[in-house]
Amino acid sequence: MEDYRNLTGDEILRLKSQSCQADDWENIRVSENFSTEFVHHARFSGEVKLGVFQTEFTLPGGIRKHSGLRHVTLHNVTVGDNCCIENIQNYIANYEIGHDTFIENVDILLVDGVSKFGNGVEVSVLNETGGREVVINDKLSAHLAYIMALYRHRPELTARLKEIADYYAGKHASSVGTIGCHVTILNTGSVKNVRIGDYAYISGACRLSNGSINSNEAAPVRVGDGVICDDFILSSGSHVDDGAMLTRCFVGQACKLGHNYSASDSLFFSNCQGENGEACAIFAGPFTVTHHKSTLLIAGMFSFMNAGSGSNQSNHMYKLGPIHQGTLERGAKTTSDSYILWPARVGAFSLVMGRHVNHSDTSNLPFSYLIEQNNTTYLVPGVNLRSVGTIRDAQKWPKRDGRKDPNKLDFINYNLLSPYTVQKMFKGRETLLNLRQASGELSDIYSFHSAKIRNSSLVNGIRFYEIAIHKFLGNSVIKRLEGIDFRNDDEIRARLRPDTSIGSGEWVDISGLIAPKSEVDMLIANIENGTVNRLKEINAEFERMHRNYYTYEWTWAYEKLEEYYGVKPEEVTAADIIRIVEKWKDAVIGLDHMVYEDAKKEFSLASMTGFGADGSRLEKEMDFEQVRGDFESNPFVTAVLKHIEVKSALGEELIERMKRVGN
Incomplete structure (x- = not known):
């Protein structure tokens, strides 16, 4: 802890001569090497501690400003070394400010009473009228929020999680707020009951109230012009810019909200x-993306989702109020002007196109x-498996993970095919056969719940x-x-035998x-009986499930070999493996060829409409090629062809090894 001393009589006189005032100069304590040179027009009240002012800040445009205090009122404030604080219209009250922080042209910065800084705020997600509240905090993961919101059939669990x-939230409550080191706060309005982490950059925000900005050096948080946030938490690496308005919201790591998003x-x-659109009571799991002004997402659960322009949902039937909710499972997309009741x-x-009012449930298709x-x-089952868009999405998500913080809150599995989706395909195939x-x-049309399926x-x-x-399985x-x-x-x-019994049965996303449902159920039971009773322990359990995914996945796949191939795994032979790999090769190469043909459509003459605006067909093709490239050298197309080649070789290599068994 840094040692502070009282001001000397000379220092008090110099400060007074520089238009400084204090209710009681005895309550002002300073660092050993404190100098009065850079403190002007400052007013002090309550307990104030000041560091040294020895360095300069170089601002955009090349202007230099020396650290110090100018035109500022401080009440119960600790200022770290080498800060520059100037032109505070009202005052700063009840804050500890770290070193090398720059605060200029701010209306007011205060903590009023004991605050939890956004921790403990209840968010009425999925159901606006309440009943699925998620209590937000600095360490909230998507997985814990999922359990908090959806496992309401276990009231003991709900009570424990709230506890x-x-x-x-209680542990982090305080009547003194913190502003970290290397923070910049410029041209900002009211900041009340907000805890601000290291390296945060806040410029032009209108109002920030009751929240935490969990910035750090590895993943700074940026809050930009016109932003209004009330009852919020912003996680590391997030950007909230350009007039975004958030009320009772949790913003996860590396999220970007802006362009007047509300x-x-x-x-x-x-x-x-x-961007641009609107969200109300939504649970936006990882990689939920919406960019369009006319898009409203309401009372829905999403993840890896892309919302087309004009996407809309209704949670209100004008009877008992806005009580209805819906789920688009991972990777679902909505087209322009789609609507779901x-x-x-x-x-x-899955892809949703058009207006749907019949309450479909296609989770097993x-x-x-x-x-x-x-x-x-x-309903057109399974057709998205051959879509070039689906494969492209699966490849882009890992590349677009913008999280720089070494401590990740969410454990994200990017796999397109997993026990979760494949178990649904087993059920879907059985449903279609039935x-x-x-x-x-010979039926032309089949009815499935409230949807129709054509024979083909x-x-x-x-x-x-x-x-x-x-x-x-291959x-x-x-x-x-x-x-x-x-x-x-x-x-x-012996090699095929699983390493653990965990993984059999149902899986959940x-x-x-x-993860296997059995593991999630065990965690829930441990929370209910008090064995697991801290957020840190819960997150560690999620990390363990994620880390062991492939071990558990094999247990599930091993059990399915008999069901699908009629082969008892404990009696399997090299010949059985060869048969499975041959089927796998046909499947992989067949699917890649379908994807290849789907990609080809993007390079058809019809796709060239609008190119070569005033010229002949040849000019149209040349213009198209200059903008989009040619089909054979398209990076995605070459990747598909390479994939066919690599997978063929992989299959052949195993088949050759199997042929040598027993010889």
Whole structure:
């Protein structure tokens, strides 16, 4: 702790001559090497501690300003070394300010009474009228929020989680706020009951009230012009700019909200982006993106989602109020002018096009299109598996993870095929086969809940799901057996045997983290019985599940081998492995060829409409090529061709190894 001393009589006289005042000069304490030279027009009251003012700040445009205090009123404030604070219209009260911080032209900075700085705020997510409140705090992960919001059928769990969150909020409550080191606050209005971390940059904000800005050197937070935030938490690396308005919101790591985006009672987790539009009571899991002015997201749960312009949902049937909610599972997309009447649930990696008012539940039919024709929802199962867009999305998300903070709050699994999605394909395939059996193979249209499926779509859907299941199980087998020369079938069986029993049964996607339901249930039981009772411990459990994903995944895949291939894993032979790998090769290469053909459509003559505006067909093609490149050298297309080549070689290599077994 730094030693402070009282001012000398000479120093007090010099400060008075520089238009400084104090209610009681005895309450002003300063660092040993304090100099009065850079303190002018300052007024002090309460307990004030001042560091040294020895360095300069170089501002944009090249202007230099020496650290010091000018035109400022301080009440119960500690100022660290080498800060520059000037032109504070009202005052700064009840703050500890770190070193090398620059504060200029701010209306007021104060902590009024004991504050929890946004911790403990209840966000009425998914249901505006309440009932699914998530208590936000600095350490909130998407996974914990998911359990807090959705596991209301376990009241003991809800009570325990509230207790844990309240304990954390109470522990961090204080009547003194902190502004970290190397912070910049410029041209800002009212800042009240806000804790600000190191390296934060706040410029032009209108009002910040009751919140935490969890900035740090590795991942600074930026708050820009016209921003209004009330009852909020901004996580490390987030940017809130350009007139964004947030009320009762949690903003996760590396999120970007701006261009007049407005949100209330909403949660945004890692890498979300919101611009121009509006959000109300949404649970935006990792990588939820909305860019358009006319887009309203309301009372929905999303993740890895892209909202088209004019996307809209209704949670109000004008009967019992806005009580309805809906879910678009991971990777779902909405097209321009799409509409969904909640309640509804859309399966993973599905595309929603048109207006849907029939409360569909397609969660067991992932990778589908939901298309509206004449007020009827038509379902095209599995078709998104062959879409070039789906593959591109899966590749782009890991690259777009903007989190720089070494302490990550969310544990994100990017896999397109996982026990979570593949278990749904098993169920989807069974559903489609049952539909065909019940209504006959020659039916033109099949009815599924409130949606219709055309005959050709049903047949293709079964085929797409079978291809994807072959691909996933084959991938798992190849990964398990890679790099080992086996002498006999017993060695193969021993290697195939899972390392743990964890992973069998149902899997869940708890907002970005894919894990066995048994593990999530065990964590919940431990929270209920008090074994796990701190936020840090809960987050450590999520990290453990994420770290062991591939171990658990193999347990699940191992059990499915018998169900899908009719092979008892404990009796498997090299010949069985060869058969599985052959099917895998056909599936992978077949799927890649479908994706390749889908990509080709982007380079068709129809796609060139609007190019070569005033010229001939040749000029149109040349203009298109200059802007978009040619098909064969497109990076994505070359990646698909390379993928076919690599996977073929991988399959052949394992087949050759299997052929040598027992020889």
